[in-house]
Amino acid sequence: MAKKKLLNKNAIAIILQRLACQLIENHNNFADTVLIGLQPRGVFLAKRLAHIIQNDYQVKDLKLGQLDITFYRDDFRRREEPLAANTTSIDFTIENKKVVFIDDVLFSGRSIRAALTAVQSFGRPSEIELLVLIDRRFSRHLPIQPDYKGFQVDAINQEKVLVQWQEQNKADAVYMVS
Amino acid sequence: MAGFSSQHLLGIKHITKQDIELIFDTANHFKEVINRPIKKVPSLRDITIANLFFENSTRTRLSFELAEKRLSADVINFSANQSSVKKGETLIDTVNNILSMKVDIVVMRHPDVGAGVFLSKHVNARIINAGDGTHEHPTQALLDAYSIKEKLGSIKGKNIVIVGDILHSRVALSNIFALQKLGANIKVCGPATLIPKHIKSLGVGVELNIDKALQWCDVANVLRVQHERMDIKYFPSVREYTQLFGINKARLNALNKDIVIMHPGPINRGVEITSDVADSKQAIILNQVENGVAIRMAIIYLLAEQIKNA
Numbered sequence: 001m002a003k004k005k006l007l008n009k010n011a012i013a014i015i016l017q018r019l020a021c022q023l024i025e026n027h028n029n030f031a032d033t034v035l036i037g038l039q040p041r042g043v044f045l046a047k048r049l050a051h052i053i054q055n056d057y058q059v060k061d062l063k064l065g066q067l068d069i070t071f072y073r074d075d076f077r078r079r080e081e082p083l084a085a086n087t088t089s090i091d092f093t094i095e096n097k098k099v100v101f102i103d104d105v106l107f108s109g110r111s112i113r114a115a116l117t118a119v120q121s122f123g124r125p126s127e128i129e130l131l132v133l134i135d136r137r138f139s140r141h142l143p144i145q146p147d148y149k150g151f152q153v154d155a156i157n158q159e160k161v162l163v164q165w166q167e168q169n170k171a172d173a174v175y176m177v178s
Numbered sequence: 179m180a181g182f183s184s185q186h187l188l189g190i191k192h193i194t195k196q197d198i199e200l201i202f203d204t205a206n207h208f209k210e211v212i213n214r215p216i217k218k219v220p221s222l223r224d225i226t227i228a229n230l231f232f233e234n235s236t237r238t239r240l241s242f243e244l245a246e247k248r249l250s251a252d253v254i255n256f257s258a259n260q261s262s263v264k265k266g267e268t269l270i271d272t273v274n275n276i277l278s279m280k281v282d283i284v285v286m287r288h289p290d291v292g293a294g295v296f297l298s299k300h301v302n303a304r305i306i307n308a309g310d311g312t313h314e315h316p317t318q319a320l321l322d323a324y325s326i327k328e329k330l331g332s333i334k335g336k337n338i339v340i341v342g343d344i345l346h347s348r349v350a351l352s353n354i355f356a357l358q359k360l361g362a363n364i365k366v367c368g369p370a371t372l373i374p375k376h377i378k379s380l381g382v383g384v385e386l387n388i389d390k391a392l393q394w395c396d397v398a399n400v401l402r403v404q405h406e407r408m409d410i411k412y413f414p415s416v417r418e419y420t421q422l423f424g425i426n427k428a429r430l431n432a433l434n435k436d437i438v439i440m441h442p443g444p445i446n447r448g449v450e451i452t453s454d455v456a457d458s459k460q461a462i463i464l465n466q467v468e469n470g471v472a473i474r475m476a477i478i479y480l481l482a483e484q485i486k487n488a
Binding site: 068069071072074076078082083084085086087088089117118120121122123 | 181215224482
């Protein structure tokens, strides 16, 4: 198994700053915007971005939630391994708010499709945007594209993109595994 | 993640501690789901479930039906008093007729002990036992244990007394199996005539004095006096039962601690429990009902997961 480093800690830090700034450009003080990290791995990215927006750019009252899509997946009863659900916590209203979904890797687009269905259980947002750290081009199964992307990867099917976070894996890094 | 170890839920006796913990973990997520503005997930949209009730039930049937609908399953209901059972059809024929309508899961309550096990050997569907005679009522035990865990944080090492008609109670037997697997100490308390002769062989203590039992326990699960199952008189009068075993405020005030009061319903107010106790903060009777939906969603979800889409 070959493992090639695509991004190191410094490169990721620069990308996170840029993504945070792009969010601020479009959403000002976040009065009408909520950030939602997708479980399990989008939550790390969402927390990092929220931290930068709150501490480096003094945005107060930023609303951050986490959404689990297990019960909305389209491959239930079609997988060998059972799926374990994660915690959903959205303790604010999303009615008429701008929602930004945050996930680490955009691949087939199926998780985002599930998230679009799942989030409707909490109300009717005025609009939904998508932010991803890694956009794997040419691998989409559905017509879904990101509004904000950190880094674009052209990978073929057998290759995997692995995002590691300091909180979980000791260091920030993005690898291509083949 | 390991899945549920059994193809059916026929009783607590044959599932593992890991199964119970998996059901609890899954139920946690469904409890969050049923407190959302829209309380429904699409997971089981291509699954059909038949609720076969050969015996009366209100809350269990409603709870199952709600759990199934919250998971987006298609649901058909059947109750024996308006069916061909009265015309002499056998259980297997009834169920096979229903299954030819492409049903994936059967939830069954039946007055005969072992009806669920029997069915699981003869028909091709996942079976959930919603109560078989005086034998087991696994979903009730799971929601009871889940409610205790939610209230006290854990079950291991807790003292739990089951009060009342143990002899005719499927709730008692399933509770004993579930709580023992989770590490609780169990005693039963009630009139000697309503305590099964060999109950001690299950590792359960017997206490005939209700005040001593309450002093010992952290949780009292108070059962209904089931007049409909009593073929003979097991105690002289309801009034005497209430005096000797009824849970009232005076009994609870005499304790030097607050214990948790549970009841599987339906309550005979003023018989096994007084209204002021049933409606007090110590009672978690309505939490049990809410948790029942989450627990049943978890069980149905875990069994449905095993039915692979061809």
